[in-house]
Amino acid sequence: MTDYPVRTPQQLHVMLQAFRKSAGLTQAEVAARLGVTQQTMSALERNAAQVSAGRLLKLLNMLGVELVLRPKKSGATNDGDKGTW
Numbered sequence: 001m002t003d004y005p006v007r008t009p010q011q012l013h014v015m016l017q018a019f020r021k022s023a024g025l026t027q028a029e030v031a032a033r034l035g036v037t038q039q040t041m042s043a044l045e046r047n048a049a050q051v052s053a054g055r056l057l058k059l060l061n062m063l064g065v066e067l068v069l070r071p072k073k074s075g076a077t078n079d080g081d082k083g084t085w
Contacts, residue, residue: 003068009048009049012048012049013045013046013047013048013049016044016045016048016059016063017045019060019063019064019065020045020063022063023063023064025063027041027042027045028041030059030062030063033062034055034058034059034062044059
């Protein structure tokens with residue numbers, strides 16, 4: 001099993017689209033399952049940083065992807081982390 005570390009919102013957008021396409025699903029098909037329009041699904045992929053945690057988890061589950069949180073390996077840097085929320 002391969003890990004796909006996501007450290008920035010820009011990476012999340014790319015990964016969501018890649019997993020959707022890998023699952024052989026169109027935006028319209030995913031949107032129908034989520035109960036949103038295709039336009040909303042498109043916006044969700046483009047602006048992944050703005051999606052709610054609940055909707056993100058529902059989407060990942062639908063795509064057969066799990067979210068795993070783990071500490072970084074020792075010596076890893078905080079790529080892009082400015083220390084603020």
